[in-house]
Amino acid sequence: MTSSEIRQQFLDFFKSKEHHIVPSAPIVVKNDPTLLFTNAGMNQFKDYFLGNRKPAYPRVADTQKCLRVSGKHNDLEEVGVDTYHHTMFEMLGNWSFGDPGNPQAGYFKKEAIAWSWELLTKVFKIDKDRLYVSVFEGDEKEGLPFDEEAYNEWKNWIAEDRIIRGKKKDNFWEMGDTGPCGPCSEIHVDCRTEEERKSMEGKTLVNADHPQVIEIWNNVFMEFNRLKDGTLQKLPARHVDTGMGFERLVRVLQSKTSNYDTDVFTGTIKAIGKIVDKEYDNDDSKTSVAFRVISDHIRAICFTIADGQLPSNTGAGYVVRRILRRAVRYYYSYLDYKQPLLYQLVLFIAGQFQHVFPELKNQQDFVAKVIKEEEEAFLRTLEKGLKRIDDIISKAGSAEIIGGKEAFELYDTYGFPIDLTRLIATENNLAVDETGFEAEMQQQKNRSRQATAIDAGDWTVVNEAERSSFVGYDRLSVQTRIIKYRKV
Ligand code: ATP
Numbered sequence: 001m002t003s004s005e006i007r008q009q010f011l012d013f014f015k016s017k018e019h020h021i022v023p024s025a026p027i028v029v030k031n032d033p034t035l036l037f038t039n040a041g042m043n044q045f046k047d048y049f050l051g052n053r054k055p056a057y058p059r060v061a062d063t064q065k066c067l068r069v070s071g072k073h074n075d076l077e078e079v080g081v082d083t084y085h086h087t088m089f090e091m092l093g094n095w096s097f098g099d100p101g102n103p104q105a106g107y108f109k110k111e112a113i114a115w116s117w118e119l120l121t122k123v124f125k126i127d128k129d130r131l132y133v134s135v136f137e138g139d140e141k142e143g144l145p146f147d148e149e150a151y152n153e154w155k156n157w158i159a160e161d162r163i164i165r166g167k168k169k170d171n172f173w174e175m176g177d178t179g180p181c182g183p184c185s186e187i188h189v190d191c192r193t194e195e196e197r198k199s200m201e202g203k204t205l206v207n208a209d210h211p212q213v214i215e216i217w218n219n220v221f222m223e224f225n226r227l228k229d230g231t232l233q234k235l236p237a238r239h240v241d242t243g244m245g246f247e248r249l250v251r252v253l254q255s256k257t258s259n260y261d262t263d264v265f266t267g268t269i270k271a272i273g274k275i276v277d278k279e280y281d282n283d284d285s286k287t288s289v290a291f292r293v294i295s296d297h298i299r300a301i302c303f304t305i306a307d308g309q310l311p312s313n314t315g316a317g318y319v320v321r322r323i324l325r326r327a328v329r330y331y332y333s334y335l336d337y338k339q340p341l342l343y344q345l346v347l348f349i350a351g352q353f354q355h356v357f358p359e360l361k362n363q364q365d366f367v368a369k370v371i372k373e374e375e376e377a378f379l380r381t382l383e384k385g386l387k388r389i390d391d392i393i394s395k396a397g398s399a400e401i402i403g404g405k406e407a408f409e410l411y412d413t414y415g416f417p418i419d420l421t422r423l424i425a426t427e428n429n430l431a432v433d434e435t436g437f438e439a440e441m442q443q444q445k446n447r448s449r450q451a452t453a454i455d456a457g458d459w460t461v462v463n464e465a466e467r468s469s470f471v472g473y474d475r476l477s478v479q480t481r482i483i484k485y486r487k488v
């Protein structure tokens, strides 16, 4: 089955369960001061859970573009090193928005659990013996009960020794210190070889115990409201919020040991290989990590720009720039390619995703142009910056640390984001004095208040009084930064 067919089957399945299929929200978030990028499928439905808006449909499903490189979820350092954390990924999800006025419309644990089991084992035909689930074990100190209801539902489908009791960290979901929250139930797939399975028989495994046992799906059951004083109230309307990692699901269904060996990534990896004249291997060499990192990062870069966030020096724009510069350093140092590379991949990615996310195809020339200019700018200082950091490292001696002043010099003179300096430091078994770096940054900001004022706005807001959504760039010029909005 191709990845496109898998995505479609997920959506068709929930359509058959009376879900309304909605498009992905933009990966770039504009109307929420607490969030720069969408990091989960539920973000666009937050107001329904909070009771601020009424949902148009009680059941919905979609695939959502997500980015996890800042804030609560930051997977950047895992990417390319492990085989299943991406910067940008698709989160498949199904929701039930409980509506007290129309209780039949929604559903809760019983249906959510039965359907996820049906989809994975009947439609996708995943071997039952390869599945594990987890339920919330409860937390006395916090006054949170064991999720017996979910446990009993799972018992209808799966042997009890495959139902793992998990702690609050993994099995209780909260939006923040107050507000809707509830237990969740994760589904893990055991992708170990038969041999490995035999040699570890009897040991209950979850994701953290083995790199081939991966979490694919999380079912959140929102049933409480946490009040300011910390107490829990039962919510009048209970909701289901699920998220399944699309690339991980494809990996399982295509029987691969790495997300990068699925058809989501093989085309991009091939295209990179052709450009740099090297071959990719599924191993831990620096070259292989570079292939994986670049094939991952290019998607994040393309879709954030296509959704309205240009690379810049502040806020969300700087997140895009950081990802881009990290990718450049990977090809420059490990694929021995010294010219702009990323922009050459844009047309390929746009083609691959044109049916599910046409926004990239519609703006591919502009996106490629922005990326190329960014690459050129960084390549102008990268060589010298790498020489300078080599010099700093060789002089670090027993200190085993890159000082804050040096990290700031790399940032300020050579355009090295702090996470790039940290990455290179780690490769050389050094740490970075990040507190010192922050202090230097602050001093510079104080020196040039004016510059900060100019940088303050990432967005050209056409009319602040009205909600608007990004519909495309106005012309093919990076400098003019004219962005079009549509009222919503
Ligand atoms: P993990 O423990 O693997 O980091 P998570 O518990 O942080 O995952 P959730 O917040 O529960 O993830 O998100 C729901 C699903 O999204 C996960 O079960 C997983 O399949 C997928 N997912 C989460 N983070 C990533 C990522 N960085 N790249 C790809 N898929 C992801």
Ligand code: MG
Pocket: 073, 075
């Ligand atoms: Mg995570």
Ligand code: MG
Pocket: 170, 215
């Ligand atoms: Mg997890």
Ligand code: MG
Pocket: 170, 186, 215, 218
């Ligand atoms: Mg999870």
